[in-house]
Structure formats: structure tokens, C-alpha cells
Amino acid sequence: MKRTVDSRAAQGVLYGLYKALYNITGSSAAAVMRQAAPDILAELGKLGVSFDCVDDVQKLSSKLGETMEKTGMCDKMEMTLNGDKLTANITNCAFHDLTKHLEADGIPPFGCPFAALTIAIAEKNLGKKARLVHLAPIPGGNPGDTQLDVQLF
Amino acid sequence: MFNTEGILKKLNDVPGVHQSLIVGRDGFVISHLGDMEADSVGAVISTAIGAIEAMGRDCRQGNLFEVMAEYNGGVVIAAPIRNDAVLGVVADESANLGGVRFVVKKSIKELEQAL
Numbered sequence: 001m002k003r004t005v006d007s008r009a010a011q012g013v014l015y016g017l018y019k020a021l022y023n024i025t026g027s028s029a030a031a032v033m034r035q036a037a038p039d040i041l042a043e044l045g046k047l048g049v050s051f052d053c054v055d056d057v058q059k060l061s062s063k064l065g066e067t068m069e070k071t072g073m074c075d076k077m078e079m080t081l082n083g084d085k086l087t088a089n090i091t092n093c094a095f096h097d098l099t100k101h102l103e104a105d106g107i108p109p110f111g112c113p114f115a116a117l118t119i120a121i122a123e124k125n126l127g128k129k130a131r132l133v134h135l136a137p138i139p140g141g142n143p144g145d146t147q148l149d150v151q152l153f
Numbered sequence: 154m155f156n157t158e159g160i161l162k163k164l165n166d167v168p169g170v171h172q173s174l175i176v177g178r179d180g181f182v183i184s185h186l187g188d189m190e191a192d193s194v195g196a197v198i199s200t201a202i203g204a205i206e207a208m209g210r211d212c213r214q215g216n217l218f219e220v221m222a223e224y225n226g227g228v229v230i231a232a233p234i235r236n237d238a239v240l241g242v243v244a245d246e247s248a249n250l251g252g253v254r255f256v257v258k259k260s261i262k263e264l265e266q267a268l
Contacts, residue, residue: 027236028203031180031196110179131181 007072011098014111018098022107030110030132037120040113054125057081061088064117074144077114086122086130086150089138090114096144109135115148122152129153155267160260161186167256169227169248174241175234175264178203183238183268198231198241206233219257221250230257234264 021029041051049067054060061079068077068090076091093099099109115132122130134149157175164173165186172187176195185191206217219232227245230253234240240261244253 024207025200025203026206027178028180028199028239030178031176031199031203034180035196129181131177132179 007094011095011101014095015098015101018102018111019105019107022102022110027108027110033111033116034119037116038124041117041120041124051121051125054121056126057086060118060121060126064121068114073113079118084152085133086118086152088114088118088148088150090144090146090148092142092144093146094144096146112148114146115150118148118150122150126152155263157184157264157267158186160263160267164242164256164260167244167248167253169244169246170242170253171245172241172243174198175238175268176241177238178236187243189243194241194243198229199239202231202233202239219254221254228253230254232257232261234261234268238264238268240264 018029021032025032044067045051051063054063057079061077065077065079068074073094074090074092077088079086079088093114095113102109112135115135119130119132122128130150130152132148133151134147136147138145138147161173161175161184164170172185172189172194174185174189174191174195175183176199177183178199180192180196180199182191182195185195202217202220205220209215209217217233219230222229227243227248228250230242230244232240240257242253242257
């Protein structure tokens with residue numbers, strides 16, 4: 001039988017974890033998320049979500065977008081590559097309320113799973129080093145519409 | 154003008170120093186020199202600096218300049234480069250700690266200009 005968890009409960013757990021992590025490690029909390037991302041990928045792999053076929057940006061966009069949409073993490077995720085800058089546009093991010101709650105407490109969105117997974121897959125499958133350089137709401141977009149830019153090296 | 158590779162080379166030229174790296178607060182390794190698992194070392198050094206800074210903040214001790222951890226095999230020195238990066242230096246037990254710390258302090262000033 002499939003078990004589901006109320007997303008508000010999951011976000012409550014994440015809120016506590018993220019807040020404690022930020023209080024203990026400050027802006028270095030992002031380094032913890034960077035370390036966590038490959039394990040998140042591995043766990044998704046155990047659920048039958050494999051990113052092994054990803055060897056270019058188009059496949060990355062398609063596979064990650066499909067996974068995020070199917071798991072209810074957003075309504076849509078699309079990526080474009082301009083030079084060495086990978087841009088992801090996320091529609092209706094499911095973590096929007098959590099992000100706003102954390103920001104109200106002065107905590108930046110270091111735990112963004114979209115950014116962490118994009119970086120992890122880019123480094124593992126595309127053979128590039130990757131770093132988040134921008135993460136913000138899309139100007140004029142609806143709440144939860146977010147753009148992130150990852151620089152590839 | 155200073156460059157990061159040159160600064161790390163000067164650090165690794167200090168007797169006893171065998172690894173050094175510059176890592177962003179996000180764990181992204183900007184540059185490294187010496188045989189090491191740079192991504193892994195960078196992540197723990199970045200996180201350690203964050204935790205030690207939090208300790209200073211909660212104990213009302215002000216800004217952090219440097220951390221030195223002593224082990225059986227030698228020392229690890231870490232120092233923040235402004236608010237967005239960290240310098241990490243690994244030295245064995247033969248190193249002159251005063252000499253290493255002097256070069257680290259000098260390197261931080263140079264890295265603040267280079268980054």
C-alpha cells in the first residue's frame with residue numbers, strides 16, 4: 001500500500017532541520033546540501049528514478065523536470081543552456097511556503113532541492129563542475145515561480 | 154595582482170605543508186593544491202568554519218580570524234576569506250606552526266584581493 005505524507009508535515013520537519021542547520025553552520029549550510037545531493041539522487045534511484053541516461057542538458061531538463069513534476073515538487077521545470085550558464089525555470093515550487101517561512105527568519109534558500117539536484121547531476125553525468133549563482137522568484141510570476149542559474153565550469 | 158594558484162603554491166612551499174585549498178561557503182572548491190579528496194575536504198572545512206563562527210557568535214566573541222585543529226598527524230588550519238570563501242591548509246607534525254600561521258595570515262590578505 002502506498003503511504004503518503006502530508007506535505008505540510010514534511011515541510012514542518014524540513015523547517016526545523018534547515019533552521020537548526022543554518023543556526024549551526026551559517027552560510028556554510030549550503031556545503032552540507034551540496035554533500036547531501038548525491039545521496040538524494042541515490043535514494044531517488046532506489047525508487048526507480050535513474051538519471052544514468054542523462055548525458056546532455058536536454059536529457060537533464062527532460063528527466064529532472066519529469067521527476068520533479070511526477071513527485072509533486074513543482075508543476076513544471078524547464079532548463080536552457082546559454083554558454084556555460086544553465087538556467088532552470090520552476091513553476092509553482094511546492095517548497096514556496098517553506099522558503100517564505102525560512103526567509104522570514106533570515107534564512108536563505110540554501111536547501112533548494114532543485115538547485116542541489118541540478119548541480120549533482122551536472123557534476124556526475126555531464127562531467128562539469130557546477131555552482132549555483134542565482135536563485136530568486138521570477139519577476140512578475142506567480143508565488144512559487146522561481147528561476148535558478150547554475151554556472152558550469 | 155595575486156592569483157589563487159600562486160598563493161596556494163607559496164603556502165605549500167612552507168616546510169611541513171602538503172595540502173591547501175580555497176573553497177566557497179557553498180562547498181564549491183575554487184582551487185586546490187596537493188593530493189587530497191578536494192570536494193570532501195572542502196565541504197568539511199567550509200562547514201567547520203561555519204560552526205566555529207556560530208560558536209563565536211553565540212559566545213559573543215566577534216568575528217573569526219582563524220581556526221587551528223591539532224591531530225596526531227599534524228594540523229589543519231582554516232581561515233575565512235571575507236564572507237564567501239575559506240582557506241584550508243593541512244600540515245604535518247614537522248611544520249613550524251608559527252611560520253605556517255604567519256603565511257596563512259599573509260595569504261588571506263592576498264586572497265581577499267584575488268577573489
